[in-house]
Amino acid sequence: MHAEILFENGWVYTGNDAGPLRANLAIAEGRIIAVGTPDELHDSVTPKTRKVDLQGQLVVPGFQDAHIHPIFAGIELLQCDLTEATSAEEAMARVARYAADNPDEPWILGAGWSMDFFPGGTPTRELLDAVVPDRPVYLVNRDHHGAWANTAAFEAAGIGAETPDPEGGRLEREEDGTPAGTVHEGAMDLFNAVKPAVPYELAYQGLLASQQLLLSQGITAWQDAWVPIPEGEHADHLDVYMDAAKAGDLKVRVIACQWWDRTAGMAQLEAITQRRDRVADSFDHHQLNANTVKVMVDGVAENYTAAMHHVYLDHHGHHTDNRGIEFFEPEELKEFVTAIDASGMQVHFHALGDRAVTDALDALEAARDSNGSNDNRHHLAHLQVVRSEDVPRFAGLNAAANVQALWACHEEQMDTLTLPFLEPGAEDRHYPFGELASAGARLVAGSDWPVSTADPIAAIHVAVNRIAPGEDLPPLGPESQKLSLKQILDAYTQGSAWINHLDTETGTLEPGKLADLAVLDLNVFDLPAQELHRSVVTQTWIGGECVYDRALTRNSQAQPASVMP
Structure with missing residues:
Protein backbone atom coordinates (compact mmCIF):
# COMPACT_ATOMS: atom_id res chain seq x y z
CA MET A 1 0.00 0.00 0.00
CA HIS A 2 1.25 3.48 -0.86
CA ALA A 3 1.67 6.07 1.87
CA GLU A 4 -0.71 9.01 1.87
CA ILE A 5 1.25 10.71 4.67
CA LEU A 6 4.89 10.25 5.65
CA PHE A 7 6.45 11.56 8.87
CA GLU A 8 10.17 11.92 8.25
CA ASN A 9 13.36 13.41 9.66
CA GLY A 10 12.54 12.73 13.29
CA TRP A 11 12.15 10.18 16.05
CA VAL A 12 9.38 7.62 16.54
CA TYR A 13 8.55 5.96 19.86
CA THR A 14 6.42 2.97 18.96
CA GLY A 15 5.82 1.80 22.51
CA ASN A 16 7.19 -1.63 21.61
CA ASP A 17 10.83 -0.56 21.82
CA ALA A 18 13.05 0.48 24.72
CA GLY A 19 13.25 4.00 23.33
CA PRO A 20 12.69 6.10 20.20
CA LEU A 21 13.88 5.02 16.77
CA ARG A 22 15.34 7.34 14.17
CA ALA A 23 12.69 6.34 11.67
CA ASN A 24 9.94 7.42 9.32
CA LEU A 25 6.28 6.59 9.78
CA ALA A 26 3.88 5.98 6.91
CA ILE A 27 0.09 6.35 7.03
CA ALA A 28 -2.67 5.38 4.60
CA GLU A 29 -6.44 5.28 5.02
CA GLY A 30 -6.11 6.52 8.59
CA ARG A 31 -3.84 3.72 9.69
CA ILE A 32 -0.13 3.14 10.12
CA ILE A 33 1.26 1.03 7.31
CA ALA A 34 4.96 1.05 8.19
CA VAL A 35 7.65 2.33 10.56
CA GLY A 36 11.21 2.14 9.31
CA THR A 37 14.20 3.75 7.70
CA PRO A 38 13.86 5.82 4.50
CA ASP A 39 15.25 2.88 2.51
CA GLU A 40 12.76 0.46 4.06
CA LEU A 41 9.83 2.75 3.26
CA HIS A 42 11.08 3.83 -0.16
CA ASP A 43 8.65 1.71 -2.16
CA SER A 44 5.60 3.02 -0.28
CA VAL A 45 6.32 6.67 -1.08
CA THR A 46 4.89 8.23 -4.26
CA PRO A 47 4.85 11.77 -5.66
CA LYS A 48 1.38 12.14 -4.10
CA THR A 49 2.57 11.29 -0.60
CA ARG A 50 2.19 14.24 1.79
CA LYS A 51 5.43 14.60 3.72
CA VAL A 52 5.58 15.95 7.27
CA ASP A 53 9.08 17.15 8.16
CA LEU A 54 9.50 16.52 11.88
CA GLN A 55 12.75 18.49 12.06
CA GLY A 56 14.04 16.25 14.82
CA GLN A 57 10.80 16.11 16.82
CA LEU A 58 9.43 12.98 18.50
CA VAL A 59 6.27 11.09 17.49
CA VAL A 60 4.57 9.13 20.28
CA PRO A 61 1.26 7.26 20.47
CA GLY A 62 -1.61 9.60 21.28
CA PHE A 63 -2.14 10.15 24.99
CA GLN A 64 -5.28 8.59 26.46
CA ASP A 65 -6.63 10.06 29.68
CA ALA A 66 -8.21 7.25 31.71
CA HIS A 67 -9.88 9.50 34.29
CA ILE A 68 -11.13 12.93 33.30
CA HIS A 69 -14.28 15.11 33.37
CA PRO A 70 -14.32 17.05 30.10
CA ILE A 71 -17.95 18.16 29.94
CA PHE A 72 -18.04 19.33 33.55
CA ALA A 73 -14.68 21.05 33.01
CA GLY A 74 -15.91 22.78 29.88
CA ILE A 75 -19.06 23.99 31.61
CA GLU A 76 -16.92 25.44 34.39
CA LEU A 77 -14.65 27.15 31.88
CA LEU A 78 -17.74 28.95 30.60
CA GLN A 79 -18.98 29.87 34.09
CA CYS A 80 -17.14 31.60 36.97
CA ASP A 81 -13.75 29.96 36.46
CA LEU A 82 -11.42 30.24 39.46
CA THR A 83 -8.77 27.77 38.32
CA GLU A 84 -6.25 30.51 37.49
CA ALA A 85 -6.65 32.36 40.81
CA THR A 86 -3.50 32.28 42.94
CA SER A 87 -4.89 33.59 46.25
CA ALA A 88 -8.10 34.05 48.19
CA GLU A 89 -8.14 37.72 47.27
CA GLU A 90 -7.83 36.97 43.58
CA ALA A 91 -10.54 34.31 43.76
CA MET A 92 -12.97 36.78 45.36
CA ALA A 93 -12.04 39.46 42.82
CA ARG A 94 -12.83 37.03 40.01
CA VAL A 95 -16.20 36.24 41.57
CA ALA A 96 -17.00 39.95 41.87
CA ARG A 97 -15.96 40.60 38.29
CA TYR A 98 -17.98 37.66 36.93
CA ALA A 99 -21.06 38.80 38.85
CA ALA A 100 -20.69 42.33 37.50
CA ASP A 101 -20.28 41.02 33.94
CA ASN A 102 -23.34 38.76 34.25
CA PRO A 103 -25.99 40.84 36.03
CA ASP A 104 -28.90 38.75 34.74
CA GLU A 105 -27.72 35.35 36.01
CA PRO A 106 -29.93 34.35 38.98
CA ASN A 192 -29.57 20.53 43.98
CA ALA A 193 -33.26 21.36 44.27
CA VAL A 194 -32.72 25.11 43.89
CA LYS A 195 -29.60 25.55 41.75
CA PRO A 196 -30.29 26.31 38.08
CA ALA A 197 -30.00 23.25 35.87
CA VAL A 198 -27.22 22.98 33.31
CA PRO A 199 -28.86 23.47 29.90
CA TYR A 200 -28.05 21.22 26.98
CA GLU A 201 -26.41 23.95 24.87
CA LEU A 202 -24.02 24.89 27.68
CA ALA A 203 -23.01 21.24 28.09
CA TYR A 204 -22.46 20.86 24.33
CA GLN A 205 -20.35 24.01 24.12
CA GLY A 206 -18.48 22.87 27.21
CA LEU A 207 -17.56 19.62 25.47
CA LEU A 208 -16.23 21.46 22.43
CA ALA A 209 -14.24 23.90 24.57
CA SER A 210 -12.67 21.03 26.50
CA GLN A 211 -11.92 19.03 23.39
CA GLN A 212 -10.07 21.96 21.85
CA LEU A 213 -7.85 22.27 24.91
CA LEU A 214 -7.24 18.54 25.29
CA LEU A 215 -6.30 18.10 21.64
CA SER A 216 -3.62 20.75 22.18
CA GLN A 217 -2.18 18.47 24.86
CA GLY A 218 -1.92 15.45 22.60
CA ILE A 219 -4.94 13.63 24.03
CA THR A 220 -6.64 11.42 21.45
CA ALA A 221 -8.98 9.40 23.69
CA TRP A 222 -10.42 9.71 27.16
CA GLN A 223 -12.59 7.98 29.72
CA ASP A 224 -15.11 10.47 31.08
CA ALA A 225 -15.35 9.40 34.71
CA TRP A 226 -18.73 10.97 35.49
CA VAL A 227 -21.64 10.57 33.07
CA PRO A 228 -24.75 10.47 35.27
CA ILE A 229 -28.32 9.68 34.42
CA PRO A 230 -29.68 13.25 34.47
CA GLU A 231 -32.12 14.58 37.00
CA GLY A 232 -34.71 17.29 36.37
CA GLU A 233 -33.77 19.80 33.68
CA HIS A 234 -30.06 18.97 33.59
CA ALA A 235 -28.53 18.07 30.23
CA ASP A 236 -27.83 14.40 29.60
CA HIS A 237 -24.07 14.19 28.97
CA LEU A 238 -24.48 10.89 27.15
CA ASP A 239 -26.82 12.61 24.69
CA VAL A 240 -24.26 15.38 24.30
CA TYR A 241 -21.58 12.86 23.34
CA MET A 242 -23.89 11.00 20.98
CA ASP A 243 -25.06 14.16 19.25
CA ALA A 244 -21.50 15.47 18.92
CA ALA A 245 -20.40 12.17 17.40
CA LYS A 246 -23.29 12.18 14.93
CA ALA A 247 -22.54 15.79 13.94
CA GLY A 248 -18.86 15.07 13.37
CA ASP A 249 -17.86 17.45 16.18
CA LEU A 250 -16.45 14.72 18.41
CA LYS A 251 -12.89 14.06 17.24
CA VAL A 252 -11.54 12.09 20.18
CA ARG A 253 -12.41 8.53 21.12
CA VAL A 254 -14.62 8.52 24.21
CA ILE A 255 -15.49 5.98 26.87
CA ALA A 256 -18.47 7.38 28.78
CA CYS A 257 -18.27 6.09 32.33
CA GLN A 258 -21.78 5.91 33.75
CA TRP A 259 -22.24 7.10 37.32
CA TRP A 260 -23.40 4.70 40.03
CA ASP A 261 -25.80 6.73 42.18
CA ARG A 262 -25.23 5.68 45.78
CA THR A 263 -28.86 6.49 46.65
CA ALA A 264 -30.48 4.51 43.81
CA GLY A 265 -29.57 0.93 44.69
CA MET A 266 -29.44 -2.09 42.42
CA ALA A 267 -32.48 -0.98 40.40
CA GLN A 268 -30.35 1.52 38.45
CA LEU A 269 -28.34 -1.23 36.74
CA GLU A 270 -31.13 -1.88 34.25
CA ALA A 271 -31.17 1.75 33.09
CA ILE A 272 -27.35 1.81 32.92
CA THR A 273 -27.19 -1.28 30.72
CA GLN A 274 -29.97 0.09 28.51
CA ARG A 275 -27.98 3.29 28.01
CA ARG A 276 -24.90 1.23 27.22
CA ASP A 277 -26.80 -0.77 24.63
CA ARG A 278 -28.25 2.38 23.06
CA VAL A 279 -24.73 3.66 22.41
CA ALA A 280 -23.49 0.27 21.23
CA ASP A 281 -26.32 0.03 18.69
CA SER A 282 -25.44 3.39 17.14
CA PHE A 283 -21.65 3.76 17.24
CA ASP A 284 -18.44 1.91 16.57
CA HIS A 285 -17.09 1.16 20.05
CA HIS A 286 -13.72 2.60 18.99
CA GLN A 287 -15.43 5.97 18.62
CA LEU A 288 -17.89 6.01 21.54
CA ASN A 289 -18.99 3.47 24.10
CA ALA A 290 -20.64 3.52 27.52
CA ASN A 291 -19.69 0.10 28.89
CA THR A 292 -18.14 1.40 32.12
CA VAL A 293 -19.61 2.20 35.54
CA LYS A 294 -18.03 4.69 37.96
CA VAL A 295 -18.26 3.78 41.64
CA MET A 296 -17.28 6.37 44.24
CA VAL A 297 -15.97 4.38 47.21
CA ASP A 298 -14.76 7.25 49.43
CA GLY A 299 -13.95 10.96 49.53
CA VAL A 300 -10.64 12.84 49.73
CA ALA A 301 -7.96 13.20 52.39
CA GLU A 302 -8.00 17.01 52.52
CA ASN A 303 -11.42 17.07 54.17
CA TYR A 304 -10.86 13.80 56.07
CA THR A 305 -13.42 11.83 54.04
CA ALA A 306 -10.98 9.44 52.32
CA ALA A 307 -11.58 6.05 53.93
CA MET A 308 -8.47 5.03 55.89
CA HIS A 309 -7.53 2.02 57.99
CA HIS A 310 -5.85 4.38 60.46
CA VAL A 311 -7.68 7.25 62.12
CA TYR A 312 -7.00 10.85 61.16
CA LEU A 313 -5.07 13.07 63.55
CA ASP A 314 -6.30 16.41 64.85
CA HIS A 315 -4.45 19.74 64.67
CA HIS A 316 -2.46 18.78 67.77
CA GLY A 317 -1.36 15.42 66.37
CA HIS A 318 -3.75 13.44 68.57
CA HIS A 319 -5.84 10.53 67.33
CA THR A 320 -9.46 11.21 66.45
CA ASP A 321 -12.23 8.67 65.92
CA ASN A 322 -12.53 9.55 62.22
CA ARG A 323 -11.46 7.03 59.59
CA GLY A 324 -13.17 8.85 56.74
CA ILE A 325 -16.30 7.91 54.82
CA GLU A 326 -17.14 4.68 53.04
CA PHE A 327 -20.02 5.54 50.75
CA PHE A 328 -21.07 1.87 50.73
CA GLU A 329 -21.00 -0.89 53.28
CA PRO A 330 -18.45 -3.49 52.10
CA GLU A 331 -21.08 -6.20 51.62
CA GLU A 332 -23.29 -3.86 49.59
CA LEU A 333 -20.29 -2.94 47.43
CA LYS A 334 -19.54 -6.60 46.77
CA GLU A 335 -23.15 -7.26 45.77
CA PHE A 336 -23.54 -4.56 43.15
CA VAL A 337 -19.98 -4.81 41.80
CA THR A 338 -20.62 -8.52 41.23
CA ALA A 339 -23.83 -7.63 39.37
CA ILE A 340 -22.10 -4.99 37.23
CA ASP A 341 -19.34 -7.46 36.40
CA ALA A 342 -21.90 -10.11 35.49
CA SER A 343 -23.52 -7.66 33.07
CA GLY A 344 -20.22 -7.46 31.15
CA MET A 345 -19.39 -3.92 32.24
CA GLN A 346 -16.15 -2.48 33.51
CA VAL A 347 -16.03 -0.97 37.02
CA HIS A 348 -14.04 2.24 37.49
CA PHE A 349 -13.52 2.87 41.22
CA HIS A 350 -12.67 6.13 42.94
CA ALA A 351 -10.55 4.65 45.75
CA LEU A 352 -8.30 7.19 47.41
CA GLY A 353 -7.76 5.99 50.99
CA ASP A 354 -6.25 2.61 51.80
CA ARG A 355 -9.50 1.29 53.33
CA ALA A 356 -11.35 2.22 50.14
CA VAL A 357 -8.70 0.37 48.12
CA THR A 358 -9.18 -2.72 50.30
CA ASP A 359 -12.96 -2.51 49.90
CA ALA A 360 -12.72 -2.17 46.11
CA LEU A 361 -10.31 -5.10 45.78
CA ASP A 362 -12.49 -7.20 48.08
CA ALA A 363 -15.48 -6.42 45.84
CA LEU A 364 -13.55 -7.44 42.72
CA GLU A 365 -12.47 -10.65 44.41
CA ALA A 366 -16.09 -11.41 45.26
CA ALA A 367 -17.11 -10.71 41.65
CA ARG A 368 -14.43 -13.05 40.32
CA ASP A 369 -15.40 -15.79 42.76
CA SER A 370 -19.03 -15.48 41.66
CA ASN A 371 -18.65 -14.82 37.92
CA GLY A 372 -15.26 -16.30 37.06
CA SER A 373 -12.48 -14.53 35.20
CA ASN A 374 -13.35 -12.25 32.29
CA ASP A 375 -11.99 -9.36 30.22
CA ASN A 376 -13.96 -6.53 31.82
CA ARG A 377 -10.73 -4.73 32.85
CA HIS A 378 -11.68 -3.09 36.12
CA HIS A 379 -9.56 -0.29 37.56
CA LEU A 380 -8.99 1.72 40.73
CA ALA A 381 -8.27 5.43 40.40
CA HIS A 382 -6.32 7.83 42.63
CA LEU A 383 -4.68 5.37 45.07
CA GLN A 384 -3.29 8.03 47.38
CA VAL A 385 -2.55 5.47 50.09
CA VAL A 386 -2.35 1.70 49.55
CA ARG A 387 -1.50 -0.90 52.20
CA SER A 388 1.51 -3.09 51.37
CA GLU A 389 -0.60 -6.23 51.67
CA ASP A 390 -3.02 -4.92 49.02
CA VAL A 391 -0.35 -4.04 46.43
CA PRO A 392 0.08 -7.58 44.98
CA ARG A 393 -3.68 -8.06 44.77
CA PHE A 394 -3.89 -5.73 41.75
CA ALA A 395 -2.02 -8.14 39.50
CA GLY A 396 -3.77 -11.16 41.00
CA LEU A 397 -7.19 -9.70 40.23
CA ASN A 398 -6.14 -8.20 36.87
CA ALA A 399 -7.19 -4.81 38.29
CA ALA A 400 -5.39 -1.83 36.81
CA ALA A 401 -3.89 0.97 38.89
CA ASN A 402 -5.22 4.23 37.43
CA VAL A 403 -2.67 6.83 38.54
CA GLN A 404 -3.00 10.62 38.68
CA ALA A 405 0.73 11.18 38.65
CA LEU A 406 0.64 14.97 38.88
CA TRP A 407 -0.42 14.71 42.53
CA ALA A 408 2.59 12.66 43.64
CA CYS A 409 4.65 15.59 44.91
CA HIS A 410 4.94 18.03 47.76
CA GLU A 411 2.72 21.09 47.36
CA GLU A 412 0.75 23.40 49.65
CA GLN A 413 -2.43 21.35 49.86
CA MET A 414 -0.49 18.13 50.46
CA ASP A 415 1.80 19.61 53.10
CA THR A 416 -0.72 21.70 55.06
CA LEU A 417 -4.06 19.89 54.68
CA THR A 418 -3.13 16.22 54.23
CA LEU A 419 0.16 14.83 55.56
CA PRO A 420 -0.08 16.46 59.02
CA PHE A 421 -3.36 14.64 59.67
CA LEU A 422 -2.30 11.13 58.64
CA GLU A 423 -0.41 8.52 60.63
CA PRO A 424 3.40 8.89 60.88
CA GLY A 425 5.16 7.44 57.84
CA ALA A 426 2.20 8.08 55.54
CA GLU A 427 4.39 9.99 53.09
CA ASP A 428 6.27 6.80 52.20
CA ARG A 429 2.94 5.12 51.37
CA HIS A 430 1.69 8.00 49.23
CA TYR A 431 0.95 7.29 45.57
CA PRO A 432 2.99 4.06 45.58
CA PHE A 433 3.39 3.87 41.81
CA GLY A 434 6.81 2.23 41.83
CA GLU A 435 5.70 -0.40 44.32
CA LEU A 436 2.60 -1.20 42.30
CA ALA A 437 4.61 -1.51 39.08
CA SER A 438 7.20 -3.75 40.75
CA ALA A 439 4.39 -6.02 41.97
CA GLY A 440 3.11 -6.47 38.41
CA ALA A 441 0.14 -4.11 38.51
CA ARG A 442 -0.87 -2.75 35.13
CA LEU A 443 -0.52 1.05 35.19
CA VAL A 444 -2.92 3.34 33.35
CA ALA A 445 -2.92 7.12 33.63
CA GLY A 446 -5.37 9.97 33.92
CA SER A 447 -5.50 13.56 35.11
CA ASP A 448 -8.87 14.02 36.88
CA TRP A 449 -9.06 17.39 35.09
CA PRO A 450 -10.41 19.92 36.08
CA VAL A 451 -9.15 18.95 39.54
CA SER A 452 -5.68 19.57 38.08
CA THR A 453 -4.24 20.22 34.64
CA ALA A 454 -4.87 17.60 31.97
CA ASP A 455 -1.37 18.09 30.54
CA PRO A 456 0.24 14.61 30.29
CA ILE A 457 3.73 16.11 30.03
CA ALA A 458 3.40 17.73 33.46
CA ALA A 459 2.15 14.45 34.96
CA ILE A 460 4.98 12.51 33.33
CA HIS A 461 7.48 14.94 34.82
CA VAL A 462 6.12 14.36 38.33
CA ALA A 463 5.93 10.57 37.96
CA VAL A 464 9.63 10.47 37.08
CA ASN A 465 10.83 13.10 39.58
CA ARG A 466 8.16 13.13 42.35
CA ILE A 467 8.66 16.91 42.27
CA ALA A 468 6.38 19.43 40.56
CA PRO A 469 7.82 21.29 37.55
CA GLY A 470 9.80 24.32 38.62
CA GLU A 471 9.76 23.44 42.33
CA ASP A 472 12.82 22.91 44.54
CA LEU A 473 11.02 20.89 47.23
CA PRO A 474 12.27 17.39 48.08
CA PRO A 475 10.74 14.40 46.25
CA LEU A 476 7.61 12.89 47.76
CA GLY A 477 8.44 9.55 49.31
CA PRO A 478 11.34 7.18 48.62
CA GLU A 479 13.15 6.74 45.32
CA SER A 480 11.46 3.37 44.87
CA GLN A 481 8.13 5.08 44.18
CA LYS A 482 9.44 6.88 41.09
CA LEU A 483 8.58 5.56 37.63
CA SER A 484 10.85 5.50 34.62
CA LEU A 485 9.99 7.68 31.65
CA LYS A 486 9.04 4.59 29.66
CA GLN A 487 6.78 3.28 32.42
CA ILE A 488 4.72 6.44 32.72
CA LEU A 489 4.67 7.16 28.97
CA ASP A 490 3.44 3.63 28.34
CA ALA A 491 0.82 4.05 31.08
CA TYR A 492 -0.49 7.17 29.33
CA THR A 493 -0.64 5.46 25.95
CA GLN A 494 -0.85 1.67 25.69
CA GLY A 495 -1.88 1.26 29.35
CA SER A 496 -4.86 3.59 29.02
CA ALA A 497 -5.65 2.13 25.60
CA TRP A 498 -5.95 -1.26 27.29
CA ILE A 499 -8.25 0.00 30.03
CA ASN A 500 -10.33 1.77 27.37
CA HIS A 501 -10.64 -1.47 25.34
CA LEU A 502 -8.91 0.36 22.49
CA ASP A 503 -5.63 -1.57 22.59
CA THR A 504 -6.22 -3.58 19.44
CA GLU A 505 -6.50 -0.35 17.45
CA THR A 506 -4.46 2.25 19.36
CA GLY A 507 -1.85 2.72 22.09
CA THR A 508 1.24 1.81 20.10
CA LEU A 509 2.56 2.88 16.70
CA GLU A 510 2.71 -0.25 14.58
CA PRO A 511 1.40 -1.36 11.21
CA GLY A 512 -2.35 -1.91 11.15
CA LYS A 513 -3.20 0.36 14.03
CA LEU A 514 -5.06 3.64 13.76
CA ALA A 515 -2.84 6.68 13.24
CA ASP A 516 -3.57 8.29 16.61
CA LEU A 517 -0.42 10.11 17.63
CA ALA A 518 1.13 13.19 19.17
CA VAL A 519 4.24 15.08 18.09
CA LEU A 520 6.48 16.49 20.83
CA ASP A 521 8.88 19.32 20.09
CA LEU A 522 11.67 17.63 22.06
CA ASN A 523 12.86 14.04 22.27
CA VAL A 524 12.00 13.57 25.94
CA PHE A 525 14.19 10.47 26.14
CA ASP A 526 17.22 12.73 25.63
CA LEU A 527 16.20 15.28 28.27
CA PRO A 528 17.47 15.30 31.86
CA ALA A 529 14.67 14.11 34.15
CA GLN A 530 14.29 17.54 35.74
CA GLU A 531 13.64 19.10 32.32
CA LEU A 532 10.89 16.79 31.05
CA HIS A 533 8.26 19.49 31.58
CA ARG A 534 9.92 21.64 28.90
CA SER A 535 8.47 19.54 26.09
CA VAL A 536 5.22 20.60 24.42
CA VAL A 537 2.86 19.02 21.93
CA THR A 538 3.13 20.56 18.48
CA GLN A 539 0.64 18.36 16.60
CA THR A 540 -2.11 15.86 17.39
CA TRP A 541 -3.42 13.35 14.84
CA ILE A 542 -6.45 11.06 15.11
CA GLY A 543 -7.15 8.46 12.45
CA GLY A 544 -4.61 10.06 10.15
CA GLU A 545 -6.20 13.53 10.46
CA CYS A 546 -4.33 16.47 11.97
CA VAL A 547 -6.75 17.80 14.59
CA TYR A 548 -4.32 20.21 16.29
CA ASP A 549 -1.34 22.16 14.98
CA ARG A 550 0.45 24.49 17.39
CA ALA A 551 1.99 26.47 14.54
CA LEU A 552 -1.49 27.54 13.44
CA THR A 553 -2.81 28.43 16.89
CA ARG A 554 0.22 30.53 17.84
CA ASN A 555 -0.44 32.93 14.99
CA SER A 556 -4.20 33.19 15.21
CA GLN A 557 -7.12 32.63 17.52
CA ALA A 558 -7.53 28.94 18.27
CA GLN A 559 -9.85 27.35 15.73
CA PRO A 560 -12.51 24.81 16.60
CA ALA A 561 -11.07 21.33 16.28
CA SER A 562 -13.66 20.50 13.61
CA VAL A 563 -12.05 22.96 11.19
CA MET A 564 -8.42 22.16 11.93
CA PRO A 565 -6.48 21.01 8.85
Missing part, protein backbone atom coordinates in the same frame (compact mmCIF):
# COMPACT_ATOMS: atom_id res chain seq x y z
CA TRP A 107 -27.11 32.31 40.56
CA ILE A 108 -23.34 32.74 40.30
CA LEU A 109 -22.05 29.24 39.59
CA GLY A 110 -18.48 28.15 39.04
CA ALA A 111 -15.55 26.15 40.31
CA GLY A 112 -11.81 25.88 40.71
CA TRP A 113 -10.85 27.52 44.04
CA SER A 114 -7.98 25.96 45.97
CA MET A 115 -8.48 24.83 49.54
CA ASP A 116 -5.01 25.98 50.57
CA PHE A 117 -6.06 29.61 50.01
CA PHE A 118 -8.15 29.48 53.19
CA PRO A 119 -7.47 28.47 56.82
CA GLY A 120 -8.30 24.80 57.19
CA GLY A 121 -9.37 24.73 53.55
CA THR A 122 -12.83 26.03 54.49
CA PRO A 123 -13.77 29.57 53.31
CA THR A 124 -16.70 31.33 54.95
CA ARG A 125 -19.96 32.59 53.50
CA GLU A 126 -19.15 36.14 54.68
CA LEU A 127 -16.26 36.34 52.24
CA LEU A 128 -18.69 35.80 49.36
CA ASP A 129 -21.35 38.00 50.93
CA ALA A 130 -18.87 40.87 50.76
CA VAL A 131 -18.57 40.65 46.97
CA VAL A 132 -22.00 39.28 45.97
CA PRO A 133 -24.58 40.07 48.65
CA ASP A 134 -27.69 40.06 46.45
CA ARG A 135 -27.64 36.71 44.65
CA PRO A 136 -26.86 33.09 45.56
CA VAL A 137 -23.28 32.05 44.90
CA TYR A 138 -22.22 28.38 44.74
CA LEU A 139 -18.62 27.51 43.83
CA VAL A 140 -17.18 24.01 43.74
CA ASN A 141 -13.59 23.62 44.88
CA ARG A 142 -10.75 22.37 42.71
CA ASP A 143 -11.04 18.74 43.79
CA HIS A 144 -14.86 18.79 43.45
CA HIS A 145 -15.42 17.21 46.85
CA GLY A 146 -16.62 20.42 48.47
CA ALA A 147 -18.30 23.73 47.71
CA TRP A 148 -18.34 27.31 48.98
CA ALA A 149 -21.63 29.19 49.20
CA ASN A 150 -22.82 32.59 50.35
CA THR A 151 -25.66 33.35 52.75
CA ALA A 152 -28.18 33.84 49.93
CA ALA A 153 -27.43 30.35 48.60
CA PHE A 154 -27.93 28.71 51.99
CA GLU A 155 -31.18 30.60 52.45
CA ALA A 156 -32.43 29.67 48.98
CA ALA A 157 -31.76 26.00 49.75
CA GLY A 158 -33.41 26.24 53.18
CA ILE A 159 -30.20 25.18 54.94
CA GLY A 160 -29.85 26.44 58.50
CA ALA A 161 -28.56 25.58 61.94
CA GLU A 162 -31.25 22.91 62.30
CA THR A 163 -30.29 21.14 59.05
CA PRO A 164 -28.58 17.83 59.89
CA ASP A 165 -25.47 16.64 58.10
CA PRO A 166 -26.66 14.27 55.37
CA GLU A 167 -25.38 10.73 55.17
CA GLY A 168 -22.06 10.83 53.38
CA GLY A 169 -21.59 14.58 53.82
CA ARG A 170 -20.77 17.35 56.26
CA LEU A 171 -21.40 21.08 56.70
CA GLU A 172 -18.82 23.35 58.29
CA ARG A 173 -20.64 25.21 61.05
CA GLU A 174 -20.34 28.24 63.28
CA GLU A 175 -20.58 27.81 67.06
CA ASP A 176 -24.38 27.99 67.05
CA GLY A 177 -24.68 25.45 64.22
CA THR A 178 -25.26 27.97 61.44
CA PRO A 179 -23.63 26.88 58.15
CA ALA A 180 -20.24 28.57 57.98
CA GLY A 181 -19.89 28.56 54.20
CA THR A 182 -18.20 25.32 53.14
CA VAL A 183 -19.94 21.98 52.54
CA HIS A 184 -18.34 18.60 51.89
CA GLU A 185 -19.26 15.57 49.77
CA GLY A 186 -22.96 14.62 50.10
CA ALA A 187 -23.82 17.97 51.68
CA MET A 188 -23.27 19.52 48.25
CA ASP A 189 -26.48 17.79 47.14
CA LEU A 190 -28.54 19.93 49.53
CA PHE A 191 -28.43 22.68 46.90
